Amino acid sequence: MNIVGRGALAGLVLLIVSCQPKSPLSDINGNVNVLIPKPINNSTSYTLEPVQLNDIKVLKEMRGNYAEFFYAPGSNNGALYGTAPQARYSKSQQGFFVPIDMISSQMATIYYHLQNLIQLNESVDLQAVTRKPFQVGLEVRKTDRDQTYEKNNAFYDGYSDSMLFLPMNTTELSLALNAGVIAHEFFHSIFYKKVLGKTKLVNKTIKAEEIRTAQDKADLFNLTYVRGINEGLADFWGWLYTKDIDFMRMSFSGLQSADRSLGLQKLEIGVYQTTEEMNRNIENALDNTVQTNELLLDYIYMIGTPHARFLRNLVDLESQATGSVVSLKTLYRVEGDEKKWIRVLVEFLDQLSTELANLPGKTVSAARLFEYIGERSLQENLLTKDQCIFVIQYLGEFDEDTQVSIGPSGQKINCLKKTNTEFYEARRF
Amino acid sequence: MKHVVFSFIFLFSYFAQAQGRAVIRTAISQKSSISSPDLRLNIFLPGVQMRYQDTAAQSQEIVTHYTYTLSFQVNKFLLGFEFLTQAENSGNESFEIEKKFNEQNLFFGYTAIKKDFFVSGKFLLEFMLTPQVLVGRSTNLVKTRLMGTSIESNSAAETTYGMGLIGSARTGYLLVETDLRYQTSKNYEPGSLMLGTVRIGANFQF
Numbered sequence: 001m002n003i004v005g006r007g008a009l010a011g012l013v014l015l016i017v018s019c020q021p022k023s024p025l026s027d028i029n030g031n032v033n034v035l036i037p038k039p040i041n042n043s044t045s046y047t048l049e050p051v052q053l054n055d056i057k058v059l060k061e062m063r064g065n066y067a068e069f070f071y072a073p074g075s076n077n078g079a080l081y082g083t084a085p086q087a088r089y090s091k092s093q094q095g096f097f098v099p100i101d102m103i104s105s106q107m108a109t110i111y112y113h114l115q116n117l118i119q120l121n122e123s124v125d126l127q128a129v130t131r132k133p134f135q136v137g138l139e140v141r142k143t144d145r146d147q148t149y150e151k152n153n154a155f156y157d158g159y160s161d162s163m164l165f166l167p168m169n170t171t172e173l174s175l176a177l178n179a180g181v182i183a184h185e186f187f188h189s190i191f192y193k194k195v196l197g198k199t200k201l202v203n204k205t206i207k208a209e210e211i212r213t214a215q216d217k218a219d220l221f222n223l224t225y226v227r228g229i230n231e232g233l234a235d236f237w238g239w240l241y242t243k244d245i246d247f248m249r250m251s252f253s254g255l256q257s258a259d260r261s262l263g264l265q266k267l268e269i270g271v272y273q274t275t276e277e278m279n280r281n282i283e284n285a286l287d288n289t290v291q292t293n294e295l296l297l298d299y300i301y302m303i304g305t306p307h308a309r310f311l312r313n314l315v316d317l318e319s320q321a322t323g324s325v326v327s328l329k330t331l332y333r334v335e336g337d338e339k340k341w342i343r344v345l346v347e348f349l350d351q352l353s354t355e356l357a358n359l360p361g362k363t364v365s366a367a368r369l370f371e372y373i374g375e376r377s378l379q380e381n382l383l384t385k386d387q388c389i390f391v392i393q394y395l396g397e398f399d400e401d402t403q404v405s406i407g408p409s410g411q412k413i414n415c416l417k418k419t420n421t422e423f424y425e426a427r428r429f
Numbered sequence: 430m431k432h433v434v435f436s437f438i439f440l441f442s443y444f445a446q447a448q449g450r451a452v453i454r455t456a457i458s459q460k461s462s463i464s465s466p467d468l469r470l471n472i473f474l475p476g477v478q479m480r481y482q483d484t485a486a487q488s489q490e491i492v493t494h495y496t497y498t499l500s501f502q503v504n505k506f507l508l509g510f511e512f513l514t515q516a517e518n519s520g521n522e523s524f525e526i527e528k529k530f531n532e533q534n535l536f537f538g539y540t541a542i543k544k545d546f547f548v549s550g551k552f553l554l555e556f557m558l559t560p561q562v563l564v565g566r567s568t569n570l571v572k573t574r575l576m577g578t579s580i581e582s583n584s585a586a587e588t589t590y591g592m593g594l595i596g597s598a599r600t601g602y603l604l605v606e607t608d609l610r611y612q613t614s615k616n617y618e619p620g621s622l623m624l625g626t627v628r629i630g631a632n633f634q635f
Contacts, residue, residue: 026620035582037524037575048573048580071487085487088618090528090569092582098571100528101485102519105573139487171522173576250523 025060025089032056033096034089034108039179044244046173050096051112059097062087062107066115068133069107072141075160080135103138106165106176110136113182117241121190124342129193134186135162138176142166154181156188158197163189173250180238180247187237191230194349199226199356206296208289214361217282221363222356224282224296228273228303229352229369233345235260235308240342245312260301264309270393272306275366307369310394314373315341317387344382348372370394374413374426381423388415388424395426468635469502471509471604476628478513478608483618485519492517494530498628507538507559507595520574527572530616534565538595552600559595561608564588567616589614604632 033050040047055065061084062069073082087104089097099105114134121130142150142164154165154175163185165176175181200219211220238247245262273281281302285295318341348369355364365371373391377383383391389403392413396405405413412429478494492515500509513532520526538561546554569584593610608626 035573035580046575048575048578086483086618088483088485090571090582090584090616092571093585094582098573098582098584099526100517100569100571101526102524103485103487105520105524105526168521173523174521177524 025087028059029056029064032059034112035092035096035098036105036109036112037173037177038109038112039242039244039247044246046250050094053108053111054115056111059089060087061085062104062111064111064133066118066133067107067111068135069110070135070137070162071103072139073137075157075162078160080137080160080162082137085138102174106138106174109177109179110163110182113179113241114186117183117186120342124339124346126190126346129190131161131189134189135160137162137164139167140164154185156185156192158188158192161189161192170251172253175251178247178251180242180244181251183241184234184238184247187234188230190346191233191349194346195226195353195356196230198353206285206293208286208292211286218359218361218363220282221278222359224278224300225303225364225366225368226352226356227296228300229307230304231300232304232307233311235262235304236311236345239308239312240315260305260308262305262309262312264313268306268309269313269390270398272310272370272394273303273366275363278303278366303366310370311341311345313390314387317384317390321384321386340382344373344376367394377423377425378427381418381421383415383424383426384422385415385417385424388426392426467502467504469632470635471498471500471502471630471632473498473500473604473606473628473630476626478624478626480515480622480624482622485517489619494532494624496626496628498630500536502540502632505540505543507536507540507561509536509538510534511536511563511565523576525574527574529570529572530567531570532565532567532589532614534563534589534591536561536563536591538562548600555597555599557595557597557599559597561593561595561610563591563593563610563612565591567614569616584616587615589616599632602631602633604630606630 032053034053035048035050037046038049038051039045053062053064053066056062057064063084069085070080070082071085073080075081085103085107087107088100089104090100092098097108099108114136118130118132118134121127144150149167151167151169152175154163156162157164163182165174168174168176206220206223211217239245239262248260281299282296285292285299288295351372352364352368355368370391373382374395377388377391392398392405392415395413396407396411398405403415407413407428414427414429415424416427417424473496476496476498478496479491480494481489482492484490484492494513494515497512498509500507502508511532511534513530513534515530517528517530518525538559540557540559542556542558544556546556548554565588566586567589568586571582571584573580573582589612591610591612593608593612596607596609598605606626606628608628610624610626611621612624613621
């Protein structure tokens with residue numbers, strides 16, 4: 001090579017080294033606008049919209065104050081471990097970032113919803129049960145009983161206190177892009193810290209041969225009830241966030257979604273799994289010694305969904321009375337009465353946790369949530385007339401003509417107007 | 430043509446500041462040889478370029494890009510234009526992301542080594558090694574589809590820089606090139622990457 005060639009090579013090296021740009025995402029932090037799919041306010045459809053993700057520390061890993069991601073992680077000592085997925089974005093001419101693959105889109109979408117949900121928690125004094133940043137596992141490898149990798153599911157893992165998303169291979173909206181599902185899983189973290197984690201009722205596999213004593217049966221009843229309302233209240237949380245009574249259908253258009261719709265027909269008001277029905281179904285599951293756990297896991301949704309529909313209708317009745325639209329999307333910004341149902345729900349969890357701890361050998365009432373609302377209506381301005389009449393239909397046999405319910409022990413339950421207010425109380429006589 | 434030659438002189442003088450005046454003098458000395466220049470037009474079939482980069486599968490893999498290249502050669506100096514495109518899809522029927530990457534590069538080279546061989550005493554086979562530098566622009570067009578609706582987002586054009594080495598084999602009209610490069614751009618993932626190109630074309634001498 002002559003001197004020109006050598007000079008050219010040396011010059012090229014100098015040029016490249018001096019001009020080398022960094023990765024476009026490496027230095028970006030703070031508040032970042034990213035295009036994500038999100039529910040349209042007060043609608044049941046989705047749109048693509050740039051949203052602001054706050055307090056991002058490393059955009060390439062979508063790590064910030066609200067979320068931290070792991071790709072196909074393991075868990076150890078109460079936390080996830082593994083590598084962070086690498087986000088890939090193109091910066092649009094309008095200045096916002098556009099995810100250029102599915103994983104990046106999932107990361108941005110989850111971050112945005114966790115940011116809203118954590119901010120809501122902070123506004124209703126739930127900081128103590130809020131992990132921040134929230135750990136999230138994507139493309140999680142989980143094997144089922146046949147040692148094959150499970151797909152198309154998402155769950156909250158109380159052990160690692162993290163939200164885990166399994167790979168999707170369907171044509172429907174990924175669970176990691178479904179705002180209602182993210183809110184649903186997020187609620188499980190609240191429930192775990194408020195109830196499950198404080199009791200000996202853990203999410204263990206139920207084996208029929210291990211249920212021998214009355215204590216075992218009471219524990220199984222309580223566990224089934226707690227699992228049931230955990231799912232139901234999580235569905236309610238998903239509805240609060242999206243205002244979509246059927247938020248699951250975006251990702252599961254099949255039977256599961258229809259069964260868990262939060263729509264409530266008139267004939268379904270007051271219908272739920274009573275203590276007697278629960279006992280009967282648990283006995284049936286125990287009779288099938290091979291699939292006891294699977295049967296009970298299917299059954300818990302029959303317990304939970306009526307609770308979700310009950311709470312949704314209660315909030316809707318309030319919205320109709322006040323003309324306001326209540327959803328987490330507005331709640332986390334608005335102080336005032338709109339948050340009261342979240343506070344009521346959270347305080348119910350504390351009450352339930354206390355009662356479960358003080359019930360050795362006894363079972364909790366399957367109507368405990370409905371009873372709790374009725375009891376609170378005696379102490380505070382909680383229920384409008386329509387709400388009160390709705391609630392007492394869950395407390396006994398309701399007579400449409402007299403607007404009175406007859407409770408399990410024969411007592412009458414009536415809605416009485418409280419003195420000097422527009423509110424009503426569910427009074428037992 | 431003089432403009433091209435003087436452009437090269439300027440470019441090399443810029444590149445070779447560290448090498449001192451000797452380089453400039455040598456480059457200028459090339460000017461004296463243009464009285465009967467070896468002037469060629471190289472037209473290539475669509476080629477493939479392999480880039481080692483991030484993918485939607487959360488790994489770094491060799492990704493195939495398609496290139497369309499045209500170059501001119503004056504004696505030992507090479508000036509070329511390259512258009513490059515690559516498409517990537519991820520997602521499913523409900524939510525799909527389609528990324529189209531485009532890049533246009535202008536490359537400048539200087540043939541530092543050239544060896545000629547006669548095959549069977551008849552065919553002249555020429556091998557050349559040409560260090561090169563390139564500059565260009567790259568853009569991403571991202572189409573995001575959500576349940577039937579879609580948004581297209583064009584990225585801002587980002588400058589690309591690169592350096593590398595072209596290995597060429599030429600006999601008659603036939604020209605085969607392999608091109609190894611190190612390139613950087615803000616539209617790359619990661620920001621700097623290695624790539625290799627194989628292209629076959631024809632050269633026409635004037």
